[in-house]
Every structure is written in structure tokens, then in C-alpha cells.
Amino acid sequence: MNEMVKIEGLQKKFGKFQALSDVTFSVYPGEVVGFIGPNGSGKSTTIRILLGIIKKNGGDAQIFGKDVWKDSLEIHKRISYVPGDVALWGNLSGGEIIDLFIKLHGSGSKEKRDRLIERFELDPRKKAKGYSKGNRQKVGLIASLSVNSDLYIFDEPTSGLDPLMESIFQEEVERLKSEGKSIILSSHILSEVERLADRVVIIRQGEIVESGTLDELRHLSRSTITIQTENDVSKLKDVKGVFDFHLKDNHAVFSAEPEHLNHILSEVSKLGVTTFESAPPTLEDLFMRHYKG
Structure with missing residues (x-):
């Protein structure tokens, strides 16, 4: 089975600080990988490299068999990403921002969008500057889940959501998994990872220290x-x-x-x-x- 994501010996330095020294793991089709570790362990740095936002200093990182830096534009056509703190345009409504994100991606579904707006109980007419953190997260989640992607990367996606909305997010991830989509889930809510992940990858001080199924760990x-x-x-x-x-x-x-x-x-x-x-x-x-x- 070909890997959707393949990372081998990934390294990243910021000046003299070695943020990543040896990160190696893969994600396969239809698999949810829980990517966990304490603050400052290198989770977000790894994800930013995968997204082509920052350039690695060593090792290899590929998505869909393509280099994450050189082929980032092609890769982005097939991925969805939600960060832990979604930044929005304050003078646009939530609905307008969701539609803009969907249009930029190019493969959105109005039916999916409407269903998700109802499920997440979002008022799409309200200006984004009036949204709470939880509602800003809902906008990001609805936009990402409304498009047809092969890989979904969630970096603390339920930050600011109440337990009911967390549960709805988890149900949506399970639906994606049943459709054969691949997911990287980085979360401090370990019960969420435990419920959703097929495999767990634990990072500490820029290195992968444990990986495997929960039973194996x-x-x-x-x-x-x-x-x-x-x-x-x-x-x-x-x-x-x-x-x-x-x-x-x-x-x-x-x-x-x-x-x-x-x-x-x-x-x-x-x-x-x-x-x-x-x-x-x-x-x-x-x-x-x-x-x-």
C-alpha cells in the first residue's frame, strides 16, 4: 500500500535551535494517525513543513509521492488543513469566509456546507469579528470538511469547542475515515485521539519516541x-x-x-x-x- 504521507529523518533548525532532529513516520490511505507530544516537541513545525510553509534542513517529506516544498501547489489541491487558532477576515461573515475557502480549494459541496453549518450550529450571517474562538474554529472545520480532499491535517482542531461540538467533529472524522480519507490529528485531547486514531505517533524534543497502535503501545x-x-x-x-x-x-x-x-x-x-x-x-x-x- 502506497503511503499518502512519507516522512524520513526530517530535520529543522531555527538558528542554533534544533527543532526537529529525527522525525520518521508514514500515513496510509484510510488511516487516522494521532500525532501527539507536549508543547514545543515539534508537532506544529512538522505540520508546517508538510504544508510547505517552512523548508526542512534535512531528511525527506512527501505527500502523494510529491516533495512537500517543490510541489506544494499541487499537493494543496488535495488536502485540507485546520490550525488550532483560525484567523479570519473580521468584516466578512462566517458564510462568506466558508464560501471563499471552498472556492479557493475548488472542490466544495453546497450540500455538505449546509449540512455542516447546521450540525455545528454556526450562524453564518454574523461578522467574523464578533465570533468567539470556538465559532472561528467552526468556520475552519466547516470549510475544510465541505471540500473533497484526500488528506486532512488537523492541528488542535477542537480548541475552544464545547464537548458537544467536539463529539460532532469526531463523528465527521469517522465519516471521512469510512470514505477512505487519510487524516493526521494533532490534539491535546487524548480521549479524542484514543477514539479516532488507528495509530499513535509520539514526538518528544524533535524526535519520534514511540509509534504504533494503541494496543502495541x-x-x-x-x-x-x-x-x-x-x-x-x-x-x-x-x-x-x-x-x-x-x-x-x-x-x-x-x-x-x-x-x-x-x-x-x-x-x-x-x-x-x-x-x-x-x-x-x-x-x-x-x-x-x-x-x-
């Missing part, structure tokens, strides 16, 4: 065990691989290291189990543990 963290036993459950506190042990009512809650799980279960079985629940780590657990050390 679960080795980075611990499962949460909730247990009730007939005998003294506090005996589990000192079992190897048990962390963050807490007694809650007549239950024990603790974290379990994956490599010690068999030993923990062996010890648990000696206590006469009456209730046992195991929850896999969330993306937030993986992310926080990874960055804490």
Missing part, C-alpha cells in the same frame, strides 16, 4: 486492577509488580506491571477472589507515564 503503562477477596487483600501490597496500592471500602485498587501480571494473579488466587476487574491503560496513562520518565 500499552506496554508503556500498567493495568488498573480492582479486587475484592475473602481473605486479607492488603497482603497484595508488597507483591512484586504492584504499585499505587489503595484500600477503598472493602476493595483494593492498584496498578500492575504487565511483566509481573502472572505472579500477581498467582498471589491473588490464594486470597479467595470474589470480585476482579482489570482496566487497560488509557492513552493518557501511556502519555503521562512516558513523559514522567
Whole structure:
């Protein structure tokens, strides 16, 4: 399967500061890739290189098999992009700006536009200078989703949106995915990435430090065990691989290291189990543990 996006050893310097030192990952057709990392890790720099806004210092970056810098005009005909803070023309209405964006792209749909305006509950007659941040984001999202693109790049797209609008955005991304579109989603809302992403790419200090499906990355963290036993459950506190042990009512809650799980279960079985629940780590657990050390 040919990559829609292919990045190999990408490097970028700003003066003496090395913003990107080794960024390598790919995006395939019909795939949502969650691109996550702390502030200053290089996410937005990578995206700006992909968009042809800034030039790389080393490595390679291609979209649709074309060089992102030399062939940016051709590439832009087939992509949609929404930044984390959409800047608009203050004296134009939201509807006028959406129509302008659609016209510039050249492949918009009036039916899609009208459906999305209704779904996102946007007043298109209002001047953009009177919009809140959330409404400015809606304009960008509606414009990007109204056109027919092969690749969608979202950089903190739901910044400023309320939870209901976040949910609608997620539904629209799932619709794009079902149509075979490719998506790069950079977001600090890890539950959003967890729901939507087929693969997760974690960047730190300009390098890709982890990538894979969520199941493949679960080795980075611990499962949460909730247990009730007939005998003294506090005996589990000192079992190897048990962390963050807490007694809650007549239950024990603790974290379990994956490599010690068999030993923990062996010890648990000696206590006469009456209730046992195991929850896999969330993306937030993986992310926080990874960055804490």
C-alpha cells in the first residue's frame, strides 16, 4: 500500500535551535494517525513543513509521492488543513469566509456546507469579528470538511469547542475515515485521539519516541486492577509488580506491571477472589507515564 504521507529523518533548525532532529513516520490511505507530544516537541513545525510553509534542513517529506516544498501547489489541491487558532477576515461573515475557502480549494459541496453549518450550529450571517474562538474554529472545520480532499491535517482542531461540538467533529472524522480519507490529528485531547486514531505517533524534543497502535503501545503503562477477596487483600501490597496500592471500602485498587501480571494473579488466587476487574491503560496513562520518565 502506497503511503499518502512519507516522512524520513526530517530535520529543522531555527538558528542554533534544533527543532526537529529525527522525525520518521508514514500515513496510509484510510488511516487516522494521532500525532501527539507536549508543547514545543515539534508537532506544529512538522505540520508546517508538510504544508510547505517552512523548508526542512534535512531528511525527506512527501505527500502523494510529491516533495512537500517543490510541489506544494499541487499537493494543496488535495488536502485540507485546520490550525488550532483560525484567523479570519473580521468584516466578512462566517458564510462568506466558508464560501471563499471552498472556492479557493475548488472542490466544495453546497450540500455538505449546509449540512455542516447546521450540525455545528454556526450562524453564518454574523461578522467574523464578533465570533468567539470556538465559532472561528467552526468556520475552519466547516470549510475544510465541505471540500473533497484526500488528506486532512488537523492541528488542535477542537480548541475552544464545547464537548458537544467536539463529539460532532469526531463523528465527521469517522465519516471521512469510512470514505477512505487519510487524516493526521494533532490534539491535546487524548480521549479524542484514543477514539479516532488507528495509530499513535509520539514526538518528544524533535524526535519520534514511540509509534504504533494503541494496543502495541500499552506496554508503556500498567493495568488498573480492582479486587475484592475473602481473605486479607492488603497482603497484595508488597507483591512484586504492584504499585499505587489503595484500600477503598472493602476493595483494593492498584496498578500492575504487565511483566509481573502472572505472579500477581498467582498471589491473588490464594486470597479467595470474589470480585476482579482489570482496566487497560488509557492513552493518557501511556502519555503521562512516558513523559514522567
